[in-house]
Amino acid sequence: MEQNTVLKGTLDVLVLKALSRASMHGFEVTEWLERQAGGTLGLDDSAVYQALYRMEKRELVAAEWGVSEKNRRARYYELTEQGRAHLEAETARVLSYAELVRRILTEQEDPA
């Protein structure tokens, strides 16, 4: 499978973004991201779980067992206060980084 490494580097912030809308279980996060991306993410699904566990360890997200719509016992994740702050900071950072990359790659010679 073709790996989208750029996406992988920013997966954490994308997962946080997903959770900022509502608390979700792992598959819901994956599905939301695929929907937003308009197709597959170009990542193994397990990467999403890696990101969730990693951020749970850093207390950016918290987890609780719940029951899914289809009556399955699922682990629901939600943003913590720290996670929300992290999302804001990371969003700004990633966006300015993306803007920088865009400007350089779509370079237009300065007439001067």
Added chain:
Amino acid sequence: MKRRRWFRLPVTDRRLSARDVDTELGVHLAERVDRLMAAGLPEAEARAEAERRLGGLARARYALVREAWERDVRLSLLERLRGLLDDVRYAARAVSRERGYAAVVIITLALGIGANATMFGIVDRLLLSGPAHVVNPDGLHRLYVNAQLQPEGPVTTAAPMSGGAFTALRANLTSMENVAGYVPWGMTLGSGLDARPLSLVAVSASFFPLLGVRPALGRFFDEAEAAPPEGARVIVISHELWQREFGGSADAIGATLPLGDHGYTVVGVAPAGFTGVDLEPSDGWVPLANQASSMNSANWDSWWMSSFIWVVGRIAPDATPERAAAEATAIWRENIDSRSQPLQEATITLGGIRGGLEGNEPMEAQVARWLLAVSAIVLAIACANVANLYFARGLRRRREIAVRLTLGISRARLIRLLLMEGMLLAVLGGTAALLVAWWGAELVRGTLLPDVDWTTSPLNTRVLVMAAGVTVLVGVLTGLVPALQATSRRLAPALTGSVHAPPAPGRTRNVLAAMQAAFCVLLLVGAGLFVNSLAAVERMDLGVDADRVLLAWLQWPVGAETTTIEQQAELRQRQEAFVTQAAARIQALPGVERAAVGLGGTFAGSFGTSIRVDGRDSIPRLPSGPYVTAVTAGYFETLGTPLVRGRVFEAADDAGAEAVVIINRTAAETLWPGADPLERCVYISGDATCNRVIGVVGDVRRFAIIEEPAIQVYTPYSRRPAWASGAPLYVRASLRPQLIEQSVRRELHSMDPSLRFVRTTLLADQLAPHKRAWTLGAMLFGVCGLLALTIAAIGLYSVIAYLVLHRRHEIGVRVALGAERRNVVGMVLRQALGIAGVGLAIGIVAAFIAAPWLEPLLFDTAPRNAPIFAAAAATLAAAALVAGVVPAWRAARVAPTEALRES
């Protein structure tokens, strides 16, 4: 949700994390398969695709379990930490709500733990940690000579050996890695009025490598510099002398110090706190050959006559102490060059380096060991007190605890919270204890054990670790027991009961208070025994009145080597004559009551001799002596020695032609039992001259406070033995002897400018070390006893005060029904004395059993001493009465209406 994890989730169980991952992956796959099947894939393909998207089920699972486990470990640790912080915060709030209670607990613990840390620091220095900078002190041994010096007599053990013995042992002893010899040597630095005495140690070159010490600066001297006969004039100075004389400058190396009659080159500086194998501080170390050749003889290293070298060695790795002792004995017997048969048959034994002259542990060390036990008792009393207060508080807080339990707090958590409070108080108490320990150590070091080098801080790592350990133990003990009790009671009464009538006090508190009283009695008895011993020592008739006596030692430069024997003898005659004139001049100084010269006088070296009297083939043999002392007129008045019969010397006796002597009481009773000794003849040292006895004086101590009586003969100073010299001046001051020290020295220097220096010592200072063990015991037992008494009294007070609070209502009813106030007071006091009485009885029995163990450390005091036991009991009873008076007075003032209305 978080709290739940504390007990349920073991931190390290990986299977729990794996189970969570499996559940989660299961949901994920099921949802994905659902979506794929909805999109038209058959189930098997949908399943395969779902696993492929996951990145391979096995691989994904492996990585995720690992990540999940790390997460769980970290989160559970964080939670525990937060729980702990919560508990500390809660405990701090609870403690700060009751400041008075907290203050009492903290002070009690500070005193208890502080006393322990102080005593531990001292015992550690004296017994446990060994001399500073010595590598593996337990591998070091002293060598002792054991010989039966008199037929039928006891085998005497002594440390000093001759130069010949030391040389033979050093050269031949294979079961010891290394052997070193040393001898303390007092020397004088500089000359004239500025001269200062130094305590040096003369050591063999092997001394430093044997101990494993490294120089702080420069080097130690080597075998070539220490080689017999005289060795080089080199010195390794102590760190303290280096700071004092050279300001810690590196220029000290190579500098010359004027010591005695020579200039000594400084070759090195010892590390701070280094004291050799003993604990007494020393100013420097010089080659043993320096001391041996100047104090003994030039061929000292092959001489077996005079024993003065202390020998220490380190057992070789493959040898045992027994083998080393046997080998040393063989070497001794093979090499000995002495006609003394007892010495030819002597055996060598090994002893620890803490042993002294005769291989015994110093008495101070034995007392210190006892005091460690005593301070442990003080700590036990303090703990009992804190637990007691904690009980009272736990009972007061029963309602709060009941409410909390009803509201759903778990018992385990509640115990944890109460434990945390105990721990918090213990830590605060422990911190305060360090201040107590600092102050206590300063006191003990300075006043009671000044001969030990205390350059290390009173609060070293070992003391801190010990104090921390005790603190944790105390925290657990004082917290856990009441915590368990407070939560195990049935709670309904606490919820419904009146606020004003606390529940009946349990028996536990009475038991604790009685236990405190018992321990107190033990300590008070111990203190009494030591105080009594010290008083007996102080009361003891030493034959001298030492308080105001000053000794002045005169030292002239040794004559140039070119002078003949005759010239030297003449010089010495002149110097001896000068001392007599000096005594007369000193006596005229203001502040001086009397002055005299004494050769071989009390605590200033003794000269053994042989005597003979008419009508006896031999004189009875006493353990030591006879001794001869040559004195000028006024000697006995100066020292305060009482005259028993006859008269003392007058100036005429010194100049007179007739040979007269004065003998001591022991001589009179031994030589002429039941008869009058006056006018009889004594022949001294094989001389045919009849020395007529003109007086009898009281016995005087020669070397120590406790010693066997010996025959002592005093001759006029002019008839002193020809070979003896170096008599000091004895000066009695009319006020404090320190006041005349300077004027005496100045007067002597002005009389003879050729004097190199005058060394002055106080007789009382020379006696002090002999009393120190009892002073130490009396002081510290006393302080601990008083401390324990105070703490126990507070404990008893709290029990009785609580009791009065509990019976307030009942007392109110009694008063309302006509009970008289004094009946109420009597009732409360009876309660207090009852508890104390039980403790008293137990304590007296315990003291009766334990006291005989103290016997070896006591002086002239029976261990089961009725008056001391009675005094201890009376003191405790008085304290109990005081502790009961305030609550009793409060009980008597209970107004019936008030007490009844409250309920």
